[in-house]
Amino acid sequence: MTYCLGIKVKEGLIGIADTRILAGHDCRIAKKTWVWQRENHSMFVMTSGLRSLRDKVLTNFEEALESHEGNFERLFRAVNLFTAEVRKAADEDRKALEEAGLRFNIHALIGGQFPGDREHRLYLAYPEGNWVEVGYETPFEIIGASGYGKPILERSLNYHDSLLYAFKLGCLSFDSTQICAADVDYPIDVLLYLRDSNQIVEHRYQSEDLREISQWWQERLRKSVRELPSEKIERAFAKLALPVDSDG
Helix, strand or coil: CCEEEEEEECCEEEEEEECEEECCCCCEECCCEEEEEECCEEEEEEEEECHHHHHHHHHHHHHHHHHCCCCCCCHHHHHHHHHHHHHHHHHHHHHHHHHCCCCCCEEEEEEEECCCCCCCEEEEECCCCCEEECCCCCCEEEEECCCCCHHHHHHHCCCCCCHHHHHHHHHHHHHHHHHHCCCCCCCEEEEEEECCCCCEEEEEECHHHHHHHHHHHHHHHHHHHHCCCCHHHHHHHHCCCCCCCCCC
16 A cells, blocks of 8 residues: 655645555565656656556656656646556556456656746646646645545645645644554655745655654644533433543
């Protein structure tokens, strides 16, 4: 499984990706992020799905980018090139994968800014080779294990939040996923892009780097539950003729 989160707020873009590619006795990690930067061109790609498809598509995509360098003024044109490579890989590999009992599966989050873009952009690309742009109303997208870390983003994130606030939410979203999904784990790779900066910053966090935040968040959640207004909830307990739990 994979956890890749892309966030777009007014100030810029955030990417967070775990590195677990195999769990169990044979535990392996590898980067799921890819960055391409030239003068006035900044782009990152994060992927989930079959690792072999990821490596093949990105290798061909990078080669195609180099041959078209300077021809793209808008990020969406590079996204079109990426999805063309996805469709090409599907033509070449889908049948063999399905015969082996595997599903053709590669999702991608592609973010950045090119000279002709009025602002930074974030796209979600599907295995079918089509894509959607991540917009203002729901300024994030998760590929891979999406269920565990989505609630806090749905409740708390909006497009006008600061980049730092959005990053904090992203860390808590990953924390929820890492606790619940056995095949999502540290280290995590973080990508930060400030609007109009033309520079993507990369950083890697180990589990010990964010352990204090995780413990703080866990205690804060328990404290919030204890302080939750519970008069109406306690009415059900009155029917049991039992005292209310001291933690209630």
